[in-house]
Amino acid sequence: MFEIIFDPHNYPFWVLVISVIAGAVLIISRPFSTYLKFVYPNAKFEAMGNPFVSENELSRMLDSKSLSGFKELLNTSKDYNINGENTYDVQQSLDDAFIQTVEMMQKDSSKKMKNFYDVYLEKIDIHLIKNELKNRLEGKKSDETVINQAVLVNTKKLLQKIMEAEKEDLPEILKSYGFGEEVIHVLSDKNVDFLTIDNVMDTYIINRFKRVKVPYKCEQAKQKFVKNMIDIRNIKNILRAKQLDYAKESYEKLFLGVGQEIASWKFKEMADVDEISQVISSLEGTSYYGVLKDAIERYNKEESVQVLENALDGLFLKLVADISTQNYVSIGPTIRFIVSKEFEIRNLKIIAKGIGENLPSEMIKSYLTWGAS
Secondary structure: OOHHHHHOOOOOHHHHHHHHHHHHHHHHHHHHHHHHHHHHHHHHHHHHHHHHOOHHHHHHHOOOOOHHHHHHHHHOOOOOOOOOHHHHHHHHHHHHHHHHHHHHHHHOOOHHHHHHHHHHHHHHHHHHHHHHHHHHHOOOOOOOOHHHHOOOOOHHHHHHHHHHHHHHHHHHHHOOOOOOOOHHHHOOOOOOOHHHHHHHHHHHHHHHHHHHHOOOHHHHHHHHHHHHHHHHHHHHHHHHHHHHHHHHHHHHOOOOOOOOOHHHHHHHHOOOOOOOOHHHOOOOOOOOOHHHHHHHHHHHOOOOOOOHHHHHHHHHHHHHHHHHHHOOOOOOHHHHHHHHHHHHHHHHHHHHHHHHOOOOHHHHOOOOOOOOO
């Protein structure tokens, strides 16, 4: 039988040869197929850029003397057409601009990226769900206008059901919308606390990012992005807890999982020390130590963890830029653009609010984040 298969004068031999060649071509061409899907969107995102995570551009916006002047200057940028006569309306218009950007990215990208963008939009909506759950558990009256703030149709439906539900029905409602056992268990607990709700909902979104499928050869970059995000959030949670003098037993509720460099034992080590300066010292040897060490003097002067959070956010922009560079032919520029756009919109909302309230430019600037432009 083998003599027939490997005899070049027989038909089965050429079937085998063609099959092997076809298989090899398929294996070799698969990565290039992925790269081709990112050529147009990545070129578009790179051309658009994110000017408002640059210190120079942010300083230029801070020179605006009025809210109308701010809008006029911002709208000279080809990517913005902001409306509104007061601070709230301008901020809402900026939020709408971000959603439109994500929808544009979703439209221009491969269909295999759709779920990634959906999860990113879900991340925006999750705080609305958290707040409404807390309202129901406290017996507070719901504000139905909140439903209109949700991005996803699914979120709007969930918010409506939460508002109409009795407390004891909340676990089953969340379960029917795909929330996991941890969320269901917490809501079923008679002594549920809001710190735990925040933790399980944040963990839910993180796990959604971990599990969401992305195109071939993009998984490693996506996971690095997620793990960096977990690290940053874990460190921020510890810093805020120290500032607010949380009880030691509350710290375990703040852990969002293992990240890129912060393992559970490292988180516990940070939780066990008493001072913020000790938290920073315990991070020596990680990527996060340098920026926090550089910011500690200003923190000591202002006594606000906002200084340290800004330093971490600036580093996060740099880490995302590194992911973009390392994965420039696939998902890297996409991740960089969407994350930078989110910070860009946040910066512009802060500036709009500061100008609307006639705050000094230096005070407004202290709340802004910039990094890789």
